[in-house]
Amino acid sequence: MRRLLHLLPIRTAAAITLLATAGPSLAETVMGFIYVGPKDDYGYNQAHAEGGAGVGKVPGVKVVEEASVPETNAVQETMLNMINIDGASVLFPTSFGYFDPHILKVAKEAPEVQFLHCGGLYDEKKHPKNVGSYFGWIYEAQYVNGIVAAHASKSGKLGFIAAKPIPQVLMNINAFALGARKVNPKATVKVVFTGDWAMPVKEADAANSLIDQGIDVLTCHVDSPKVVTQTAERRGAHVCGYHANAAALAPKGYLTGAEWDWSSVYSKYAKMIQEGKSLMNGGIPHLIRGGFKEGFIKMSPYGPAVSEAAKTDADAAKAAFMAGTLEVFTGELKDNEGNVKVPAGGALKRDDPAIESMSWLVEGVLGSTK
Incomplete structure (x- = not known):
């Protein structure tokens, strides 16, 4: 009604x-x-x-x-x-x-x-x-999520639960991975595609499976991060939110989140x-x-598990986005099959229409769009 x-x-x-x-x-x-x-x-x-x-x-x-x-x-x-x-x-x-x-x-x-x-x-x-x-361009906020996630991870293994391999989703996965690898160049992000925007059973299964594999920080791009957030909290993993502030669902494990404004x-x-x-x-x-600069997106407040070093790095990235001095997809950038997608010295800028046709996963992401 x-x-x-x-x-x-x-x-x-x-x-x-x-x-x-x-x-x-x-x-x-x-x-x-x-x-x-x-x-x-x-x-x-x-x-x-x-x-x-x-x-x-x-x-x-x-x-x-x-x-x-x-x-x-x-x-x-x-x-x-x-x-x-x-x-x-x-x-x-x-x-x-x-x-x-x-x-x-x-x-x-x-x-x-x-x-x-x-x-x-x-x-x-x-x-x-x-x-x-x-x-x-909420991938800017997912980049910040990645920075915070890498600081919190003890294993260097991060997980991303996504609905469909469409450009808007792939941008977020890739930005999260690049943010994490800025902190830890050896960090990996394993991605699981559920097949649709609201698949709570599959989302729970994916979260549990990723945690069983030693992944200690999760994030997602599905319509409702509720199941992923609650599963991470129950299993003792950390989680970065998406869309809206879900800190109330994970008072211990919620790190921060990429939010719309x-x-x-x-x-x-x-x-x-x-x-x-x-x-x-x-x-x-x-x-x-x-993006950040235009007031389209924002970050959730930091949770109790976020270190001061993580806050410093994340705040610096946000400030650079606000100043217009940071681009996420700068070269040399390879996909996870070894193909160069952005040459050295180049950049796939946020106002480039090609960014909304992204069809690949960046190096460091474990998974496939096929």
């Missing part, structure tokens, strides 16, 4: 500019958020729901939301209901599988509504003008929309990306 986060009269996006002169109470927009899982998953959906709650506090914004909507025609029905019943003029369908065909289909049917998708790649040659994409991102969208900007008039870019 949807829960209204901020109760204000419904207005269309087009009305914002016309009504702005009549006073702040009339300059309103309705933003709809759709999540593939529950809002309290300590993960992907919780991070977006926290972002929705944050933007719901912005004057002139009303938020409607619906959780646990599958990546099927059901999301099309949800989008249409938000448009036709709730008066939403901006939609944030957040799950990866919502984009094609569901968002693209409904966007053609509702050309006056803006559809902003998390993680999709907008193609102006193929996609409607009222569709856009936003995502964060969607409240900041969604508030920036709200500001642009209230200024009369849109995807259709060119005021809002169709592709928006950002």
Whole structure:
């Protein structure tokens, strides 16, 4: 069931500019958020729901939301209901599988509504003008996770439980490994792919299997890190979080975590929309990306097991990201089959479109994308 986060009269996006002169109470927009899982998953959906709650506090914004909507025609029905019943003029369908065909289909049917998708790649040659994409370079935070993990590991063996070998996931695995090997050049990261975003039984099995192999620090890229975090805590291993702060699930073993700051991102969208900007008039870019520097991501507070040396190295990396002086994927960089992916002196920079087509695992990662 949807829960209204901020109760204000419904207005269309087009009305914002016309009504702005009549006073702040009339300059309103309705933003709809759709999540593939529950809002309290300590993960992907919780991070977006926290972002929705944050933007719901912005004057002139009303938020409607619906959780646990599958990546099927059901999301099309949800989008249409938000448009036709709730008066939403901006939609944030957040799950990866919502984009094609569901968002693209409904966007053609509702050309006056803006559809902003998390993680999709907008193609102006193929996609409607009222569709856009936003995502964060959270691999920067996974690099910091790797630094902290390597400091905490006694074995030099780290584990990564991932859903699917798509570019956004591979970026995180590789960055985590590079951060760890910055501290310990001999560190390894064993990766297990579960096959889908929410596979709690497989996630638990993978966590237990990795720990049985002598791996003493885990992290993950799945929708809900809850199972991985709880399993690590129960088994006496350390864990780095992902998506949202899960420290409450592992008071002893939680080191830190790579978190989204969607409240900041969604508030920036709200500001642009209230200024009369849109995807259709060119005021809002169709592709928006950002990292630490742009306020898209943040780190969980350090846990009790994090050493002062780890904090020093991690804080230095964060400061370098904020200053724009640190790139993760710099050469010479080889994949785990010995092929040079970034030549010496080169760099695969975060604003390079090629980074979002990454299909390989870096040297030091034990596993395969096949």
